[in-house]
Amino acid sequence: xxxxxxxxxxxxxxxxxxxxxxxxxxxxxxxxxxxxxxxxxxxxxxxxxxxxxxxxxxxxxxxxxxxxxxxxxxxxxxxxxxxxxxxxxxxxxxxxxxxxxxxxxxxxxxxxxxxxxxxxxxxxxxxxxxxxxxxxxxxxxxxxxxxxxxxxxxxxxxxxxxxxxxxxxxxxxx
Amino acid sequence: xxxxxxxxxxxxxxxxxxxxxxxxxxxxxxxxxxxxxxxxxxxxxxxxxxxxxxxxxxxxxxxxxxxxxxxxxxxxxxxxxxxxxxxxxxxxxxxxxxxxxxxxxxxxxxxxxxxxxxxxxxxxxxxxxxxxxxxxxxxxxxxxxxxxxxxxxxxxxxxx
Amino acid sequence: xxxxxxxxxxxxxxxxxxxxxxxxxxxxxxxxxxxxxxxxxxxxxxxxxxxxxxxxxxxxxxxxxxxxxxxxxxxxxxxxxxxxxxxxxxxxxxxxxxxxxxxxxxxxxxxxxxxxxxxxxxxxxxxxxxxxxxxxxxxxxxxxxxxxxxxxxxxxxxxxxxxxxxxxxxxxxxxxxxxxxxxxxxxxxxxxxxxxxxxxxxxxxxxxxxxxxxxxxxxxxxxxxxxxxxxxxxxxxxxxxxxxxxxxxxxxxxxxxxxxxxxxxxxxxxxxxxxxxxxxxxxxxxxxxxxxxxxxxxxxxxxxxxxxxxxxxxxxxxxxxxxxxxxxxxxxxxxxxxxxxxxxxxxxxxxxxxxxxxxxxxxxxxxxxxxxxxxxxxxxxxxxxxxxxxxxxxxxxxxxxxxxxxxxx
Numbered sequence: 001x002x003x004x005x006x007x008x009x010x011x012x013x014x015x016x017x018x019x020x021x022x023x024x025x026x027x028x029x030x031x032x033x034x035x036x037x038x039x040x041x042x043x044x045x046x047x048x049x050x051x052x053x054x055x056x057x058x059x060x061x062x063x064x065x066x067x068x069x070x071x072x073x074x075x076x077x078x079x080x081x082x083x084x085x086x087x088x089x090x091x092x093x094x095x096x097x098x099x100x101x102x103x104x105x106x107x108x109x110x111x112x113x114x115x116x117x118x119x120x121x122x123x124x125x126x127x128x129x130x131x132x133x134x135x136x137x138x139x140x141x142x143x144x145x146x147x148x149x150x151x152x153x154x155x156x157x158x159x160x161x162x163x164x165x166x167x168x169x170x171x172x173x174x
Numbered sequence: 175x176x177x178x179x180x181x182x183x184x185x186x187x188x189x190x191x192x193x194x195x196x197x198x199x200x201x202x203x204x205x206x207x208x209x210x211x212x213x214x215x216x217x218x219x220x221x222x223x224x225x226x227x228x229x230x231x232x233x234x235x236x237x238x239x240x241x242x243x244x245x246x247x248x249x250x251x252x253x254x255x256x257x258x259x260x261x262x263x264x265x266x267x268x269x270x271x272x273x274x275x276x277x278x279x280x281x282x283x284x285x286x287x288x289x290x291x292x293x294x295x296x297x298x299x300x301x302x303x304x305x306x307x308x309x310x311x312x313x314x315x316x317x318x319x320x321x322x323x324x325x326x327x328x329x330x331x332x333x334x
Numbered sequence: 335x336x337x338x339x340x341x342x343x344x345x346x347x348x349x350x351x352x353x354x355x356x357x358x359x360x361x362x363x364x365x366x367x368x369x370x371x372x373x374x375x376x377x378x379x380x381x382x383x384x385x386x387x388x389x390x391x392x393x394x395x396x397x398x399x400x401x402x403x404x405x406x407x408x409x410x411x412x413x414x415x416x417x418x419x420x421x422x423x424x425x426x427x428x429x430x431x432x433x434x435x436x437x438x439x440x441x442x443x444x445x446x447x448x449x450x451x452x453x454x455x456x457x458x459x460x461x462x463x464x465x466x467x468x469x470x471x472x473x474x475x476x477x478x479x480x481x482x483x484x485x486x487x488x489x490x491x492x493x494x495x496x497x498x499x500x501x502x503x504x505x506x507x508x509x510x511x512x513x514x515x516x517x518x519x520x521x522x523x524x525x526x527x528x529x530x531x532x533x534x535x536x537x538x539x540x541x542x543x544x545x546x547x548x549x550x551x552x553x554x555x556x557x558x559x560x561x562x563x564x565x566x567x568x569x570x571x572x573x574x575x576x577x578x579x580x581x582x583x584x585x586x587x588x589x590x591x592x593x594x595x596x597x598x599x600x601x602x603x604x605x606x607x608x609x610x611x612x613x614x615x616x617x618x619x620x621x622x623x624x625x626x627x628x629x630x631x632x633x634x635x636x637x638x639x640x641x642x643x644x645x646x647x648x649x650x651x652x653x654x655x656x657x658x659x660x661x662x663x664x665x666x667x668x669x670x671x672x673x674x675x676x677x678x679x680x681x682x683x684x685x686x687x688x689x690x691x692x693x694x695x696x697x698x699x700x701x702x703x704x705x706x707x708x709x710x711x712x713x714x715x716x717x718x719x720x721x722x723x724x725x726x727x728x729x730x731x732x733x734x735x736x737x738x739x740x741x742x743x
Contacts, residue, residue: 023674023676054703
C-alpha cells in the first residue's frame with residue numbers, strides 16, 4: 001500500500017500528543033480519544049486526506065483499559081497517501097466524539113460500531129442500531145457475547161435435539 | 175394423436191376430480207419473487223434462457239404474495255427478516271407450497287451463529303428441501319419437479 | 335418468531351420532516367420484499383405526491399454475523415465464508431482475504447498464481463457487471479438485456495466450474511497462490527470467450543445507449559458532484575462516474591496489475607447515464623486485461639512452497655515426514671499469525687473492498703472486518719434521490735449497484 005509521509009505522522013504526534021506503532025511496513029498513529037474530533041478536522045483540511053476508507057473497532061476483552069481500539073484509515077486520492085489512526089477507548093461507558101461533520105460517511109460506520117460494540121459517539125445525529133433489530137439486547141461483536149450457535153444433530157442425538165427445535169406452526173397458522 | 179384417442183364417440187372423458195385439480199395446480203404454479211442472497215442469483219439463472227423454468231409452468235415470478243402459489247425461500251434468513259417471511263407466507267392464499275432452496279434455508283448452512291435462523295422450517299412449514307450452496311439450476315428444477323410429484327399425490331381435503 | 339413487532343415512527347421522528355408528521359406528505363414503506371431493490375433492502379420514503387423528499391434506508395435484513403463467525407475458525411477454514419459476502423464477486427472476495435493473510439504472515443505468491451488470480455478476478459468482474467446490467471435494465475423494463483446477459487454469464491460460470499468445480503462460490507484462490515493448476519481446456523475456453531465477448535458487449539450497448547427512452551430515464555438523474563462523492567466515501571464506478579480517478583488497481587497495484595496496460599474510464603456528469611457508460615467501458619477494459627494476461631501467462635508453480643502456511647502436496651505425505659507433520663498441524667491447529675493489524679484493499683466491481691485483520695498471535699483471527707463498498711455507496715442514497723420521482727429512484731438504486739450481502743455482512 002502507499003506510504004504515509006513521515007511529516008504527516010510527526011505533525012499529528014506532536015500536536016495531539018500521540019504515539020506510533022509499526023507493523024508489516026506500515027506505521028499507525030495512536031491518538032487519545034478526546035482529541036479525535038480536532039485531529040479529524042486537521043487530517044481533512046490541512047493534510048489533505050479526503051476519503052475515510054474504513055472505520056472499525058477491536059475488542060481486547062478481558063483487558064479493561066483500554067478495552068477497545070478504534071481504527072480509522074484515511075486516503076488522499078490525489079497524493080497517493082494513506083494514514084492509519086488508532087484510538088484507545090476504555091471499557092466503562094465507552095464514548096468518543098463523532099467525526100461525522102468532517103467525513104459524512106462516518107455516519108453509518110459509527111452506527112455499526114455502536115450496534116456491534118456499544119461504543120457511543122457524542123454528537124452523532126442519529127445513533128440507533130443499524131444491523132440488528134432495533135430491540136435487540138447486547139452488542140454482538142464483543143468478546144463476552146456468545147456466538148450463539150446450535151448444536152449439530154448427529155444420529156446419536158438427533159431425537160433429543162429434534163424435540164427442542166422450534167418448528168413452524170402448520171399451514172393454518174394454529 | 176394422443177388425447178383425441180380417448181374421445182370415443184361421445185366426446186366425454188371421465189377422470190377423478192382430484193387428479194384434474196392437482197394436474198392443473200402443478201402446471202401453472204407461479205413462484206413469488208423472494209430471493210434473499212446468493213441462491214437468488216441461481217434462481218434467476220434458472221429462470222433465464224439456459225435452464226428455462228418456464229417449461230415447468232413457472233412462467234412469471236410474481237412480486238406480490240397475493241398472486242403467487244409457491245414461495246421459494248432462496249437464501250439465508252436472518253433474525254430480523256424472519257417475521258417478514260412469516261407475514262408474507264400468511265398473505266399467500268391457499269393452496270400454497272414452500273421450497274427451501276439452498277443449505278442456509280434448509281438448515282442454517284455454513285452459518286451457525288446468533289444472526290441466522292437455523293433452517294427456515296422454524297418459521298414456515300416446508301415441502302421440499304433443495305441442497306447445495308448454491309444449488310445448481312438443475313438441482314432447483316429437480317426440486318420443483320419433486321414438488322410437482324408431491325402435489326399430484328395430495329388429497330383435496332388437505333386444502334379444503 | 336411469528337410475531338412481528340409493530341414498528342412505529344417514534345424512533346425515527348428526527349429523520350422525517352415536520353410535514354410528514356402533520357400528514358401533508360406521505361410516508362411509504364418500500365419493503366424488504368420488493369422486485370426492484372436488488373435484495374432485502376427496506377426504504378422509508380417520504381413522498382410529496384410522486385416526488386421523493388427523503389429516502390431512509392433500513393438495512394440489516396441479511397446480517398449474517400460473518401465477522402464474528404470467522405473469529406471462531408482458523409484462517410484456512412474461515413476463507414469459505416468470504417465467498418458469501420458479496421456473492422456477485424466471489425473470486426474478488428477470496429482474493430482480498432488471501433492478500434490480507436499473505437501480508438499478515440509474510441507469504442510469497444508465485445507469478446503464475448498471480449496471473450491466474452488476475453484472469454479469474456477480471457472474468458468475475460465482467461460477470462458481475464453483466465448481472466448489474468441485466469437487473470438494472472430489467473428495472474427499467476428492458477427485458478431482452480436480462481436474457482442476453484444471463485446467457486453470456488453462463489459461459490463464464492462454465493469456465494469457473496472447469497477450474498474449481500463450483501459455479502459461484504469457488505474458494506479457488508487460497509493463501510499462497512491458488513488451489514491447483516488449471517486443466518488443459520482452460521486456455522481454449524477463455525480464448526473462445528474472448529473472441530465472442532466484445533461483439534456481445536456491443537450488442538448490449540446497441541439496445542440501450544442510444545435508445546431515446548433509456549436516455550430520458552437516465553440523463554440528469556441522481557447527480558452527485560466529485561467533492562461530495564469523495565466526502566460521502568463513494569468508491570468504484572459510482573465515484574468514477576463523477577470524475578474522480580480512484581481505482582485501486584492503479585492506486586496501489588496488487589497481484590501483478592502493474593504489468594498490464596489498461597485504462598480507467600472516467601465520466602464527469604455524475605448521473606445515472608455516466609455510471610452506466612463507465613461500467614460498460616470497464617467491461618471492455620477487463621477483456622483487454624484478460625487478453626494480456628492469457629498471452630503472458632508464465633509457467634511455474636501455482637502455490638507457495640512455504641509449508642508452514644501452505645499444505646504440502648498429497649503425494650509428498652507418503653514419503654516425507656516433515657510434510658506429514660506440516661499437514662497435520664495445518665489441519666488441526668492452523669498456522670499462527672504474528673501479533674499486529676493490517677489492512678489491504680482490492681478493487682471489486684463495486685468499489686474498494688478492504689480487509690482489516692488484527693491478530694493476537696493465535697491461529698484464529700482475533701478481529702476481522704470487511705470494508706465493503708456497497709455499505710458506503712448506499713449511504714448516499716438520500717442525497718441522490720432527493721427531488722426525483724419514485725420511478726427515478728428505481729433507476730438510481732440500479733445505478734449505484736448494491737449487493738445486500740456486501741452491506742449487511
